[in-house]
C-alpha cells in the first residue's frame with residue numbers, strides 16, 4: 001500500500017509503531033519486542049506483540065497483524081488514506097496539503113497505464129487469432145465441443161494464443177517501453193535475455209478487475225500440454241487475491257438479486273452466466289481470500305458456494321466457509337449430484353435443473369452437518385470427531401442468537417444431548433481465550449527448521465539476502481515446501497533489491513502463510529551467517545534428492561516387474577539417474593539445524 005517514495009511511505013519510515021500502538025494498548029518491553037493484551041480479541045494473558053525493529057504487530061492468539069497503518073485502520077475503522085494522515089498527526093509529521101505526486105509515483109502510474117493498454121491490445125489480438133488463423137479455428141472447434149457457441153466466445157472475450165512464441169510480441173513490442181514489456185506478465189525471457197510470449201497454444205480468458213479493465217489472462221492448454229491452466233503472474237496491475245473473475249459483469253445482477261453464486265473456474269462462471277444467472281463470480285484457482293470476500297461484500301452478503309464436489313473442491317468449500325463466515329456473510333452451499341462441476345452439470349442437465357437446485361441450496365450448517373453425519377456416528381469418539389469438525393464453523397458465527405440456534409440443530413441432527421453439546425461449546429470458547437494451548441494446533445510448527453531459518457535469513461540477512469534469494473530461485477528450492485508461498489514472496493522482494501518488510505509482504509499472503517511469516521519474523525536467535533544459509537540450502541537440496549531417489553527407485557521396480565520389450569533404455573536411464581542421486585547424497589550430511 002505504501003508505495004516507495006509516496007507520502008505514506010515517508011510516514012511509515014518516520015513513524016514509530018510502538019509509540020502509536022502504545023496509545024491504545026498498554027505495552028511492556030519483553031526482550032527485543034513489546035507485548036500487551038490484544039485489542040482485537042479478549043484475553044487475560046498477553047499474546048499481542050509489537051516489533052520495534054521490524055515495525056509490525058502480530059497477535060499469536062487471533063492472528064491479527066500488520067504495519068502501523070493497518071493497526072490504526074482496524075482500531076479506528078479508517079480507510080487507508082485517513083489512517084496515513086492519522087499516523088502522521090500522531091507522530092508530528094507535516095501533512096502535504098494537496099495530493100502530492102512524486103516523480104516515482106508519476107512513473108509508476110504511467111507504467112500501469114501502459115500495461116493496461118497492452119492487455120487491451122493483447123485481448124483483441126487473441127480474439128483475432130481465434131477467428132482468423134487455422135490454428136485458432138482448431139481451438140474454436142475445441143470450444144464448440146465444450147458447448148460454447150460463437151456468441152458466448154464473443155461475449156466473454158475468449159481468444160487464442162498461437163504456438164509460435166513471438167506472435168504477440170511482434171505486434172506489441174514497438175509500441176511499449178521495454179520495462180512495460182518486462183513487468184506486464186505477458187512475456188518471459190529466455191536464457192539469452194530475449195522476450196517470448198508467455199502464453200502459447202492456449203485458449204485465452206481475459207480477466208478483468210471490478211471496473212472492467214482487463215488486467216490478466218487465464219490460458220487453458222489445448223490437448224495435454226502442461227500446466228492445464230496457466231495464469232498471468234502478479235503484476236503492477238494484477239494481484240490474484242484481489243480479483244474475482246466475472247465480477248465486472250456481475251455487479252448489476254449482484255445488487256438486484258442480492259446474492260452471489262461463487263464457483264471455482266472460468267468455464268464454470270461462463271456456464272452459469274449463460275444459464276441466465278449472471279450474478280456469478282469465480283475465485284479462479286486460488287482458494288477464496290479475505291480481500292475477495294470484502295470485494296464481494298460491497299455488493300451482497302448472501303453467497304451460494306458451488307465448488308467442485310471432489311475432495312479438493314470440498315476442502316476448498318470448507319476453507320472458503322471459514323473466511324466467508326468471519327466476514328459475516330450469509331452462506332449456502334450447493335453440492336451438485338453425480339460428482340459434477342457447474343459447467344458439466346449445466347451442459348448435461350440444462351439451465352432449469354441448475355436453477356432449481358440453486359434455489360434449494362441448503363444453509364452451510366446443513367451442508368456441514370450432512371458432511372459430519374457421513375462420519376462414523378456409532379461410537380462416542382466418532383460423535384466427538386463430528387462435533388470437533390463442526391465446532392470451528394459454529395464459533396465463527398458472529399451472531400450469538402444464530403450460534404445458539406445452530407447448536408440446537410447440531411444436537412438434534414447428531415443425536416447428542418443438547419446441554420452436553422452446549423457445555424463443550426462453552427469450554428472450547430473459553431479455551432480459545434486462553435489460546436496458548438490451542439496455538440500449536442492452529443498454526444503448528446509449520447515448516448521444518450531449515451525452511452524457517454531461511455525465511456528469517458531473507459528478512460534479516462542484510463549482507464547476503466539477495467545472493468540467497470537468487471540461489472533459492474535458480475534451483476526453485478522452495479517448491480513443495482510447507483513455507484513455499486512465504487519463501488516465494490520473500491525471494492521476489494529480495495531479488496528486486498528491496499528490503500523485505502514483513503507487514504507489507506503479509507498482505508499478499510493467505511491466512512496460514514501470513515501467520516507463518518509473522519511468527520517466524522518474531523523468532524530470534526544467533527544473527528544469521530552465509531555459512532548457515534549454505535548449510536540450510538544443502539539440507540533442502542538433499543531433501544529434494546532423497547524425494548527424487550525414492551520416485552526413481554519406485555519406477556525402476558515397476559519397470560523391472562513389467563520387464564516389457566523396449567524397457568531397456570528407460571531402465572538404463574533410471575539406473576543412471578539413481579547413481580547420480582546416490583552420489584549427490586553420498587557426502588555426509590553437513591551440520592545443520594535439521
Ligand SMILES: [Zn+2]
Nearest residue numbers: 038041059062
Ligand atoms: Zn488477538
